[in-house]
Amino acid sequence: MFYTLFKTIAMILLWIDLIILTLVLYLLAKLPRSWTQSFYPKLFWIWCRHFVRALNVDLKVSQHNIDPLPDHYLLIANHPSAFEDIGIPAMFDVFCLAKEGVRHWPIAGPISEAAGTLYVIRSNKESRKEAYQNIIDALRSGKNIAVYPEGGCFGRRINEFRYGPFDISLQTDVPILPVFLHYEAQDDFEWQGQTLIEKIKDFLKTKNNRATYHVYDAISPENFQSKEEYMRYVHNLYKKWEARYFD
Numbered sequence: 001m002f003y004t005l006f007k008t009i010a011m012i013l014l015w016i017d018l019i020i021l022t023l024v025l026y027l028l029a030k031l032p033r034s035w036t037q038s039f040y041p042k043l044f045w046i047w048c049r050h051f052v053r054a055l056n057v058d059l060k061v062s063q064h065n066i067d068p069l070p071d072h073y074l075l076i077a078n079h080p081s082a083f084e085d086i087g088i089p090a091m092f093d094v095f096c097l098a099k100e101g102v103r104h105w106p107i108a109g110p111i112s113e114a115a116g117t118l119y120v121i122r123s124n125k126e127s128r129k130e131a132y133q134n135i136i137d138a139l140r141s142g143k144n145i146a147v148y149p150e151g152g153c154f155g156r157r158i159n160e161f162r163y164g165p166f167d168i169s170l171q172t173d174v175p176i177l178p179v180f181l182h183y184e185a186q187d188d189f190e191w192q193g194q195t196l197i198e199k200i201k202d203f204l205k206t207k208n209n210r211a212t213y214h215v216y217d218a219i220s221p222e223n224f225q226s227k228e229e230y231m232r233y234v235h236n237l238y239k240k241w242e243a244r245y246f247d
Contacts, residue, residue: 018054021047026107029114044115048090055203058210061091065217073177073218074169078238079148080156081189082199084181091213094146095138122151132164139172153191158242166230175218178234180241184210
C-alpha cells in the first residue's frame, strides 16, 4: 500500500516537472531562432529524458559494439513505435528527421522545430529532395542526424529500407550508426494507428516497461561501392537482429 502510494506521488511529481519544463521550452520556442539555437537543442534532449521518465519507461542502451563509437555519425533505427520520437534524442546526441505533421502538433510541434528537427512530407518528391539535402548540409556542419530507413512507422517487423540514408552516407563519408529498437511489451508500444494520446496511455498502462536500444558497430561507407550494396548489407543485419529479438 505504502509503495503504491509512494509510486503514485512520484509519478505526479514527474508529470508536474515535465509540464513546467514543457511550458519553459514552449515559451522559448517563440523567440527568434538566432537567440536560442546555441542552447535550445540541449534543453530539448533534457526534455526528452524527462518525458521518458514521466511515461515510466525503463529505457536502456545496450552496447554491442566492439570498436569505439564515432563522434560523428548518421544514426539509423527501426521504427516500431511513436516512443522513439523522444527515446532516440533522449539517449543520443542527434537531430532527428520527422514527418511534416510533427511540426504542427500542439505544443510539441513548436518545441521540436525550435530544437532543429528536420521535416519531410514523405509523399512529396520535392519535400524528400529538400530533406535529403538538409540532412547532407547538417552532417557536413558537424551535426549527428537520426533517420528511419524504412521511411515510416510500420510496426515491429522490419520493412524494406529506402536508399536515401546510404546514399547520404556515401556522399558525406559519414559512417552509419545502426541501432535496433526493442520493446519487451511489443503490443503496448507498437504503433497500430492509434492517436498519440492513446499510445501514451498504452505506455503508462503497460505491465512491462522495459525498452532496449541495441547499439552496434558503426558501418563505414568506404566499404561499399553503391547505395544498393550498402542498403542490402545493412538491411540484412536488421533482419538478423529481428530474428534474434523477435522470434
